[in-house]
Amino acid sequence: MSSHEPPTPVRLVPLPPFKPDLYERAWQSVPHPTLPLLATTHQKSVTVFSLSTLSAHSSLTNGHERSVRSATWQPNLPPHKLCLITGSFDSSAGLWRWEDEGQGGGDSLEVEMTGGAKEDSEEKDWELIVVLEGHDSEIKSVAFSPSGQYVATCSRDKSVWIWEDVGASEDDEWETIAVLSEHDGDVKSVAWCPDTNRSGRGRYSSDVLASASYDDTVRIWREDEDGEWACVAVLEGHKGTVWGVQWEPKPKTDRFPRLLTWSADRTVRIWTLKEEEDEPEGTARHTFGRLGGIPNTMRRSLKEEWNCTAILPTAHTRDIYSATWSPATGRVASTGSDGVIAIYGEESVDANGAGGATTEDEATAELDGDVLMSNGHSENKPEASKQWKLLSTTPNAHGPYEINHVTWCKRYDTGCAPEKRGIEEMLVTTGDDGIVRPWQIS
Amino acid sequence: MDKDNANPTILNVSELPTRQNKKKAVTPGKVTELDLGIVLRRPEYLSAPFCDVPWASDDTDSDDGFTIEPIDEQEIYDLISTISDPEHPLSLGQLAVVNLPDIHITPSPSAAADPNTLTQVLVKITPTITHCSLATVIGLGIRVRLEQALPPNYRVDVMIKEGTHSQDDQVNKQLADKERVAAALENATLKGVLDKMLETCV
Numbered sequence: 265m266s267s268h269e270p271p272t273p274v275r276l277v278p279l280p281p282f283k284p285d286l287y288e289r290a291w292q293s294v295p296h297p298t299l300p301l302l303a304t305t306h307q308k309s310v311t312v313f314s315l316s317t318l319s320a321h322s323s324l325t326n327g328h329e330r331s332v333r334s335a336t337w338q339p340n341l342p343p344h345k346l347c348l349i350t351g352s353f354d355s356s357a358g359l360w361r362w363e364d365e366g367q368g369g370g371d372s373l374e375v376e377m378t379g380g381a382k383e384d385s386e387e388k389d390w391e392l393i394v395v396l397e398g399h400d401s402e403i404k405s406v407a408f409s410p411s412g413q414y415v416a417t418c419s420r421d422k423s424v425w426i427w428e429d430v431g432a433s434e435d436d437e438w439e440t441i442a443v444l445s446e447h448d449g450d451v452k453s454v455a456w457c458p459d460t461n462r463s464g465r466g467r468y469s470s471d472v473l474a475s476a477s478y479d480d481t482v483r484i485w486r487e488d489e490d491g492e493w494a495c496v497a498v499l500e501g502h503k504g505t506v507w508g509v510q511w512e513p514k515p516k517t518d519r520f521p522r523l524l525t526w527s528a529d530r531t532v533r534i535w536t537l538k539e540e541e542d543e544p545e546g547t548a549r550h551t552f553g554r555l556g557g558i559p560n561t562m563r564r565s566l567k568e569e570w571n572c573t574a575i576l577p578t579a580h581t582r583d584i585y586s587a588t589w590s591p592a593t594g595r596v597a598s599t600g601s602d603g604v605i606a607i608y609g610e611e612s613v614d615a616n617g618a619g620g621a622t623t624e625d626e627a628t629a630e631l632d633g634d635v636l637m638s639n640g641h642s643e644n645k646p647e648a649s650k651q652w653k654l655l656s657t658t659p660n661a662h663g664p665y666e667i668n669h670v671t672w673c674k675r676y677d678t679g680c681a682p683e684k685r686g687i688e689e690m691l692v693t694t695g696d697d698g699i700v701r702p703w704q705i706s
Numbered sequence: 707m708d709k710d711n712a713n714p715t716i717l718n719v720s721e722l723p724t725r726q727n728k729k730k731a732v733t734p735g736k737v738t739e740l741d742l743g744i745v746l747r748r749p750e751y752l753s754a755p756f757c758d759v760p761w762a763s764d765d766t767d768s769d770d771g772f773t774i775e776p777i778d779e780q781e782i783y784d785l786i787s788t789i790s791d792p793e794h795p796l797s798l799g800q801l802a803v804v805n806l807p808d809i810h811i812t813p814s815p816s817a818a819a820d821p822n823t824l825t826q827v828l829v830k831i832t833p834t835i836t837h838c839s840l841a842t843v844i845g846l847g848i849r850v851r852l853e854q855a856l857p858p859n860y861r862v863d864v865m866i867k868e869g870t871h872s873q874d875d876q877v878n879k880q881l882a883d884k885e886r887v888a889a890a891l892e893n894a895t896l897k898g899v900l901d902k903m904l905e906t907c908v
Contacts, residue, residue, distance in 0.1 A: 289888070330892045333885070353889045402889045420889070452885070478883070505883065528882070581824075582861060583884070601861060601884070602824060660822040664859030666884070696858070 274595075274607050274655040276691065279679065279702040283319040286311065286698035291331070292586075292669040293694045296346075297339045300676035302692065303348055304700050305332040310350055313700065315676040324360050327392040328352040334405045339412045349396075349415055351403035357396040357417050359436060362389050394436050396427055398443075404452050405508075409471055410459035414441075416473055418451035424475050424485070426493060442493040444485055449478030453508040457521055468496070474523055476506035482525050482535070484568060497568040499535055504528030507584060507600075513591035523570070524596060526584040532576040532598050532608075534652070538569040577654040579606035586669040592689050595655070599667040599693060605658040605703070610650050661703075662695035669694040673702070714794060714801050714834040722787060722799045723806040725780060776815035777856065782827055783809055785855050786848050790906045792840050792899055797906060803831050803844060808867060825860050827852060830867040837872050845881040846890060847903045 282302070290306035293313075300315035310324040310332055324332075330353035338347035346362035400421035407416050415427045415438075424444040431437025457472035468486040473493075476482050482499035505528040512521040523535040582601035589596050596608045661667060675688045691703040783806045787799025798804045808830040819825070829848055833841040845864040852862040864881045866874035880886055890896050 331888065353892055402885075404885065420886070450883075450886070478879070505879070583882075585884075664822045664824070664857065 274609075275706050276605060276607070276656060276658045276661075277704040277706055278661075279677070279690070279704055280318065282313045282700040282702070286700070288698045289696045290668065290694045290698050290700060291333050292335065293671060293692050293700050294335050294337060295671060295673040295692070296337050299343060299346075300674070300686070301337075301346070302673065302700070303335045303337065304694060305335050305350065306698065307331055308352070310335055310348065312348075315673065316678075318677050318702065322362065322390055324348065324350065324358075324390045324392075327358040327360065327395075328354050328356065330354040330402075333403065336406045336408045336415070338408050339410060341412075348390075349406050349408065351406035351417055353402040355397070355399045355401055355403060355419070357399075357403055357406055357415075358392050359394040359396065359438070360390050361393050362391070364389070394438055396425075396438055398425060398440060399423070404450065405454050407454045407456055409456045409473075411471075414456075414471065416454040416456065416475075418454045418475055420450040422447050422449060422451060422477075424451055424454055424473070426473070441491075442487075444475070444483075444493060444495065446483060446495050447475065447477040447479050447481070449480075449505075451475050451477050452505065455509045455511055457511045458513055474509045474511065476509040476525060478505045480504060480506060480527075480529075482506055482509055482523065484523075484570065494566075496566065497570045499523070499525070499570050499572070501533060501572045502527040502529050502531065504530075504583075508586060510587065510589050513589055514594075516594070522573070524587055524589050526587040526598055526600075528583040530578070530580045530582065530584060532584060532587050532596065533572050534574040534576070535570045536573040538571060574652050576608050576652045579608075579654055579657050580604055585667065586671075588671045588691075590672045590689060592672070596652075597670050597672070597691055599661065599670040601666045603660055603662055603665060603667055603695075605661045605667070605670060605691065605693060607655045607657075607705075608652050609655045611653045613649055613651050658703075661693055662697050662699055662701065665695045665697040665699075667693050667695045675702075677702075679704075711793075711835045711838065714796075716796060717800050717802050719800060723780065723783060776819065777811070777825075777860075778815045779806060779809040779811055782811070782829070782852065785907070786829065786851055788907045789844075789847050789851055790903045792843050792847075792903055798831075798844065798848070801834055803834065804829065804848065805832065808832070821857065822859055826863060827856070827860055828863045828865065830865050832867045832870045836870065841866060841871055842877050842880055843896070843899060843903075845877060846887065846896075847900050849881060849887060850891065850900060851904055851907060 286304070286306045288307055290304050293302050293304040295302050301321060302313045302315055304311050304313060308325070308328045308331060312321045312323065313319065314321040328350065332350045332352045334351040336349050338349070341347060344364040348360045350358045350360065352358070396417065399417065399419040402420045403417050404420065405418050409415070413428060416424055417427070418424045422445060425440055426442040427438045428441045429436060430439050453476040455474050457474070468488055471487055473485040474482055475485065480500070480502050483495050484497040484499070485493050486496050487493050502525065506525050507528065508526055510524045512524070515521050520537045520539060524532065525535065526532045576596065579598065580600055580602050584598050584600040586600065587596055587598035594610055597605060599605045670691055670693050672689050673692045674686050675690050676685045680688055690705065692700060693703065694700050783804065786804050787797060789798045790796070791798060791801055791803070794801065810828040812826045812828070831841070831845055831848065833844070845866070849862050849864045852860070856862065865878045868874070871877065
């Protein structure tokens with residue numbers, strides 16, 4: 265969708281929920297990066313749903329002693345192999361594999377997914393291979409890096425751990441390569457920057473991790489040339505627990521992906537990296553005392569400057585538990601304790617208004633001191649001509665219940681025209697009522 | 707273990723706010739004294755499901771009643787004042803940890819409310835002393851009790867009353883955190899403490 269179109273009215277139409285109903289709080293539903301599968305965490309297990317049949321495909325049980333809070337799919341596997349990592353309140357992360365051994369060929373899984381779940385393939389095919397242990401308390405979030413090389417886990421113990429599979433190709437020998445302990449509170453969520461064919465930056469490699477915390481901040485982490493992971497930025501502005509963070513999936517220009525964060529303070533914010541070429545000489549704002557003896561050129565590469573460049577229009581009255589940024593349309597959806605699903609779009613502003621006008625929300629943010637007083641002036645020119653607009657709100661999306669998660673997801677169900685399957689997007693919400701519900705956008 | 711507060715101020719049960727003709731099953735063993743010192747906040751015909759009403763049979767009093775009668779502050783008080791203190795053999799009502807004027811329902815109770823309309827119940831608790839380390843556990847007990855007893859459109863917020871606790875921001879933030887509350891309930895030790903506190907509720 266072009267960002268030059270006028271604001272379009274957006275309506276959410278509920279589709280029949282996934283079967284079966286889970287009847288108990290479900291935390292999160294994670295779409296597979298390429299296959300028509302969705303993993304929903306609830307109680308001590310994960311139910312994998314088929315996006316073709318909108319019914320259960322398989323489940324992961326008996327691996328955790330306490331609730332499974334989060335799950336992540338290993339990317340870049342052949343289509344007959346599946347791998348999930350689960351993060352649990354029991355302080356461990358489980359690595360599970362599912363292999364379609366009986367039928368060998370790569371297309372059998374596909375057949376099963378499109379033709380409906382076969383009874384004999386349930387449950388027994390998921391095997392818990394490795395338990396990643398080390399955190400002192402509940403794991404809140406797990407995330408595979410885009411290449412599948414790394415996994416990040418985070419916990420109430422205030423730390424983020426990065427794990428790497430150092431074994432031979434099929435061996436699953438996972439080692440901790442970094443323990444990042446700079447947050448002052450529970451780390452609620454971790455997210456890897458998508459692989460957008462970026463090269464490294466300065467002395468850092470291309471992998472970038474963001475973490476959101478109970479300490480109200482977001483931190484950005486990179487690996488330096490010595491293999492050491494370091495915090496390169498602290499994003500301050502939220503006035504409550506930052507429940508989550510997501511990277512911009514597909515930036516329109518070659519600029520660095522922006523960050524989306526959402527919080528108990530009922531705001532959704534967007535943060536933008538101040539790219540190096542814009543940086544003035546003699547960067548006096550980098551006041552890192554211990555680096556005093558290092559020349560400016562090098563000092564600049566150590567830290568990044570991230571600014572809050574937008575606060576999305578107010579749509580929620582309680583904690584925002586989840587938000588999602590569409591790779592296809594660039595739209596953002598958010599949900600939370602108030603049971604509202606809100607959808608926002610980034611719209612072009614009339615050329616006449618682009619010079620001085622800021623949105624009401626940006627103005628508020630400026631008054632709060634959260635956003636640099638720079639919109640509409642030189643340094644953030646590309647953003648100044650765009651504004652986030654609230655396109656729709658859907659109250660009571662799960663009746664009276666809280667909604668814990670929302671995600672954009674491709675459609676593969678029979679209600680979608682065959683030529684649009686795998687292309688058309690829907691939203692999927694996951695609630696305290698144990699319902700996992702797809703929504704058509706019209 | 708030394709108690710944080712060995713000599714708390716204790717209210718006489720008869721001084722606690724209640725309704726006339728309070729249903730006896732609500733607080734077994736204490737109810738006999740409750741007919742005195744009544745705070746009659748609403749006429750009896752409007753009173754909530756835990757009270758005896760002539761046209762409601764005894765076994766349909768709790769769940770069925772929610773859609774019929776609005777839940778008011780007194781009913782919230784009745785649900786949580788009978789929770790036992792984790793270190794004293796007394797109820798939170800007797801210790802004045804929970805007090806009727808510190809319970810707020812938004813929007814105000816009304817019989818016509820849509821069952822999907824979100825209703826906030828804010829309970830401000832007064833720990834017995836300013837450094838009471840059990841404030842979080844007490845708050846958790848109240849949140850759990852109300853979430854179990856109230857319909858799903860209720861959102862329960864438990865906070866420390868301003869100026870009564872030395873670390874109130876920290877406690878408030880924990881009590882507001884859904885994920886922490888969920889995880890706490892899976893901790894066997896803590897769950898044991900909570901179950902014991904809630905034993906005295908019916």
